[in-house]
Each structure stands twice: as structure tokens, then as C-alpha cells.
Amino acid sequence: MVGINVNSIYSFILITKFVTLPVYDTCFSVHDEIQTRKRVLVDVLFVVIVHEVKCFCTCHVLVILYLFVEVLFVVTCIISIFTGNMTFLGHISCVLTLLVFYFDYITGIGDVIYAVNAGGEAHIDSQGVRYERDPLHGKVGTASDYGKRLLIGRVPPEDHILYQTERYHHSTFGYDIPINEDGDYVMILKFCEVYFNAPNMKVFDVVLNGDHTIVPDLDIYDRVGNGIAYDEHIPFSVVKGRLYYNEEESDIRGGKIRVEFIKGYRDNPKINAICVLKGKLEDVPKLPPIPSEPDPEEYREEIEDKKSAKNRRPSGPRTPDPYSIDDSSIMLPVFVAIGAFIPLLFCLCKL
Incomplete structure (x- = not known):
């Protein structure tokens, strides 16, 4: 794509x-x-x-x-x-x-069953998927566009708005999604941490159809950091009015399934966008990998090693360089021998 x-x-x-x-x-x-x-x-x-x-x-x-x-x-x-x-x-x-x-x-990316831009207006993304205006507008929770202050990583500019707007609530809230046919489905939950700059500040669970915890203890910052797009892909299937997820099953009532964002002890649950496609997980386009960055600790250690090597001083007496000895010390015995031999030679000549 x-x-x-x-x-x-x-x-x-x-x-x-x-x-x-x-x-x-x-x-x-x-x-x-x-x-x-x-x-x-x-x-x-x-x-x-x-x-x-x-x-x-x-x-x-x-x-x-x-x-x-x-x-x-x-x-x-x-x-x-x-x-x-x-x-x-x-x-x-x-x-x-x-x-x-x-x-x-x-x-094609498959039939789009449901797509909502949580906390925002209707939008068509870079994949051509049309996200509808948030149906909870003015009903449940709070819509926020605080993320518009950021440029979102991992996604093209056309998709920034899907991660810049969000809906959060001081209590558990959710969306009802109509499912009318049997088959395989993939739910894409789009998140982005646009406020906190540390882990363990916002942690919550995501539950599907009231029975399946599909994302436990979600800490968006801990997963990708601040201002970075993060998607959760949830494959499930529907057969004769029943939903199947990871060998678990539940009833579908009124032709709708419900995805809920559960209030925890650390701040409020939130969601940026939701998309449900009919198809297999391998057919759904994924976000590109997060660009790898050098570990700050490793970088700091490398800098410190270079500084210590530069400022390191020898701890003992300096060892003399055998190649730097004065050549005159080597010739001294020769001069002494010559000096002693000349008088001896003179005495011999007198005799």
C-alpha cells in the first residue's frame, strides 16, 4: 500500500x-x-x-x-x-x-465495515479508508485535538489527524460496531500518546464484546514514546451469531459487537481511531517499524570512556625507553680502553 x-x-x-x-x-x-x-x-x-x-x-x-x-x-x-x-x-x-x-x-485492503475518527471529523486516510465523524460527539467523554501540536511519527502527513485527535473519558466507555455477516475480521485500534512524556502515566485495558481482554495494561508511551503512532491489530471471526477470539467465544447481541476502553488507576482511557476490516490479519497493512535510536546510556558511557582515556595519567614511575639512551654512554668503555692503551704503548716504545 x-x-x-x-x-x-x-x-x-x-x-x-x-x-x-x-x-x-x-x-x-x-x-x-x-x-x-x-x-x-x-x-x-x-x-x-x-x-x-x-x-x-x-x-x-x-x-x-x-x-x-x-x-x-x-x-x-x-x-x-x-x-x-x-x-x-x-x-x-x-x-x-x-x-x-x-x-x-x-x-484491495478488504471491505471496510466500520471506521471512526475518534474525537474528530470525517477523514479519508492515505489508504483511501473513509473515517466517519465520531458518533459519540456530544454524548460520552471528551473530544480533544491537543495532538495537533505534534507531528506524528511513523505515518504520512495525510494520516496525522487520525492520531492527533482523540476521545477520552473519566470512566469506561466504548463503541458499538455493526457486524452482519459471518467471516474473518480485523479490528485496528489506533493510539498515540500526545500528552505524557513518561511511562506509567496512562495505563488501561481494552475489552471486546464484554468478555475478551484484547489489550491488557496498555501504556502507549511505554510502547512507542510520545508523538508516535501505535496500532493494535485484533483478528477475530464471526460464525452464526457468535464471536471467536483466541479460542474464546461470546454472543453477539443485536447484530453489534462492542469495544470498550476500561478505566484504570492511572489516568483516563482513550482512543484515537477505530477501523474494522473484513479479511485476514496478513492482508492488513501495518505501520513501518520505529526508527532505531542509540541508547542514551550506551552513548553516555561511550563519551565517558573517551574522556577518561584522554585524561588518564600513568600511576607508576615512567619506564625508560631503551631506544632513547644516549649513544655516548655506549662509547665510554671504548674511550677508556683507548686511553689506557696509549700510555701502555708509550712505555713499551721506551723499553
Whole structure:
């Protein structure tokens, strides 16, 4: 998944659609065979666009393929004006359109069942998921945008708002999520500590459907620090009106499940955003890893070692360097021997 502006992509696709329609109409009014192809292709392309808007497909490769098909079909229409028949390119363009639709289907992030920007307004994130306005607005807890003072780490700028706004409460609170079909689901709980700068200041539990403690003793700062996005991914399944999580099960009442944030002894529980997708955990995009930073203790020890090595002084007498001894001390015995030999030689000559 790539963090791109989905609204701009959709606008660009629709603009290309309207620009190429006059070419379509000109060609289709001349050749009946192309008229038939037109109806098939335009219908399929319309389904592709609707499917993208519905499933919030975000893959930029899909957009490139779509535009390629559009250009290919325009070229086909122009060629057909001079040849009088539908060329081989026409068949290829239709096949590619179907492949684009299939590519969209297999690379989408799954059907979004529920998405809420807690404490904030509606927003479309970099994955194309539309988060609705907080349904608890004015009803339960307190909405806060204190996090807007920070630039949130690990996420693109389009997603900052999902971690900057939040809802907290001085007591336990939660959200009701409609689940109408059996299948596998993944709940994404988005958090970010925007206030505290130390661990053990805000700790709480998250409970699903009243029976399953899905996140015990959550300390956001202890997990990632301040101003860093943090997601909890909770896979569960629904079969015949029952919810299954980690070999535990519970009843689903009224076609809704409930996620609750439990008040603990350390400050108030909170949530930044919630998203529920239908699909497998491995199909859900994850946040990038937190950039590794040097341990302050290790860095401090390294600096101290360098300073101590620089200021270290020898503890005992300095050992003389054998190579720095004066050469005159080595020649002294030679001079003494010569001095003693000269008088001896003189005496011998007298005799």
C-alpha cells in the first residue's frame, strides 16, 4: 500500500474519462462493432470506478494500468477510423480492463465495515479508508485535538489527524460496531500518546464484546514514546451469531459487537481511531517499524570512556625507553680502553 492522495487520483480518472468520451462517440458513431465494444468497455470501466470508490483501493499501479487501458482504447478507436474494423488492440484493451478489475479486487485492503475518527471529523486516510465523524460527539467523554501540536511519527502527513485527535473519558466507555455477516475480521485500534512524556502515566485495558481482554495494561508511551503512532491489530471471526477470539467465544447481541476502553488507576482511557476490516490479519497493512535510536546510556558511557582515556595519567614511575639512551654512554668503555692503551704503548716504545 502506498500513501497517495486518493481524492486526486479519482479526480484525475474522472477527468480522463470525460476527455476521452468525445473520441469514443466519434468512433462509435462510425462503426457498429466498436459501438458494441463501447458498451461493454464503458460498463466494465464504470464498475471499476465504483469498485474503487467502494473498496477504497489505493494501489498506484492500478491507476497506471487504468490510464494505460484508456490510452490504448483511444488509439484503437483512431486506428479503427482508418481500417474500418476493430483491431487486435481492441481485444487486448478489453482483456486488460478485466485484468485491472481483477487486480483491484485482489490488492484491495478488504471491505471496510466500520471506521471512526475518534474525537474528530470525517477523514479519508492515505489508504483511501473513509473515517466517519465520531458518533459519540456530544454524548460520552471528551473530544480533544491537543495532538495537533505534534507531528506524528511513523505515518504520512495525510494520516496525522487520525492520531492527533482523540476521545477520552473519566470512566469506561466504548463503541458499538455493526457486524452482519459471518467471516474473518480485523479490528485496528489506533493510539498515540500526545500528552505524557513518561511511562506509567496512562495505563488501561481494552475489552471486546464484554468478555475478551484484547489489550491488557496498555501504556502507549511505554510502547512507542510520545508523538508516535501505535496500532493494535485484533483478528477475530464471526460464525452464526457468535464471536471467536483466541479460542474464546461470546454472543453477539443485536447484530453489534462492542469495544470498550476500561478505566484504570492511572489516568483516563482513550482512543484515537477505530477501523474494522473484513479479511485476514496478513492482508492488513501495518505501520513501518520505529526508527532505531542509540541508547542514551550506551552513548553516555561511550563519551565517558573517551574522556577518561584522554585524561588518564600513568600511576607508576615512567619506564625508560631503551631506544632513547644516549649513544655516548655506549662509547665510554671504548674511550677508556683507548686511553689506557696509549700510555701502555708509550712505555713499551721506551723499553
